[in-house]
Amino acid sequence: MTIGIGGAGSKLASLMDVDKATIVNVSQSELNKTAAQNKILAVAHSTRGQFKGAGKNPNVGKTAYISINEEIYTVIKGDIVFTSTGGGTGNGITSVMLEKIASQEAVQQNDKTMFSFILPYVNRESSEYVENTIDFLLGPASKGIDSGNTGNIMLFSNKLKFEGRIAEHDYNTMIVSSLKNFMVIPTKGDELELLDGHIDHEDFGVYCSKPYFNHFSQFEYTPDKPFAELLQENFNALLLPPEETIEAMFLLEVPSKDQTAYFYNILDYFADDDVKPHYGVVLNPNIEKPLLTMSLLYSRKPKELVDDFKQMADLMTRKKLKKSINQFVKLEERKMDIDTEVRKIEESSEQTGNSVLDVLKRLKKLR
Secondary structure, eight states: OEEEEHHHHHHHHHHHHTTTOEEEESOHHHHHHSOOSEEEEOOOSSHHHHHHOOTTOHHHHHHHGGGGHHHHHHHHTTSEEEEESSSSHHHHHHHHHHHHHHHSSOOOGGGOOEEEEEEOOTTTSOHHHHHHHHHHIIIIIHHHHHHTOSOOEEEEESHHHHHTTOOHHHHHHHHHHHHHHHHTHHHHHHHSEEEEEOOOHHHHHHHHTSSSEEEEEEEEOOTTSOHHHHHHHTOOTTBOOOOSEEEEEEEEEESSGGGGGGHHHHHHHHHTTTOOOEEEEEEOTTOSSOEEEEEEEEOOOHHHHHHHHHHHHHHHHHHHHHHHHHHHOOOOSSOOOHHHHHHHHHHHHHHHTOOHHHHHHHTTSOO
């Protein structure tokens, strides 16, 4: 089963498995737009919420969570949740959900929930989405991860969507297809002839229950190319780039049995980092070239992710500030250098430890 929270999350959950998907929204009209087996209406404490959704206000989603508390917490156990970090419904409901998960003394392995977060692209999406994401990562997401009570977390980014000018449905299909390639690993291990190693459903479940970020990809394996170079060229552009690998898993499909030994090259690569991957090698006569499905688990503090967002957000803010000074500030007779004024604000930011955005708000130059 997959669960979609909010509009963006619901569309992804429906594409993942419409026959078993559960979608959640504060808007009945939004629920009606998406096909899913189960639909849950979270009661918002405003007429606007029930008809038009939460907009960009996570507080609407947070208060609406109360109406579905027990039901949704039971549904998500052991499954995958899709949600956008920038909107109101997905951010708000998932925030309370993660805080509840973090408050548990311990969550059994089979009950751990995997999360797929859809992160906004700073250069194209509104500042509200970015600010909501920063609050989400620093608060509930950080608590959930630090508690060790979540399963794998996938950090999808909208960057490729905007830079590649890809339609939303097509981009969602790419995300779901990529995730399915990873999730089908144990099934292929069962259905195809096993040549070496083995990843069964139990092994796969244990791997997915670990509270780390998961970066997965699938690509043709070329044995005459250094694996480090091959991997670098084939990182999944839908996901944020991975950090230092803690654990790994791969499934190598080969069209011929005499290609079985290729997997040793991959093991050699990970041995240099003292990582012992879970792996399987299977015979797949339906493909022409070896195919590798690779997963890397890594740990990165949400604060580090937020720093990235803040740097990008501050850059956009500086551009807006420069444009605002240039257009609306009536200069005195002495000449004012715009770049100097921007640097003053940046220096104030460094001295106080606040972001440029925070300084502007304190100076009442930005709401």
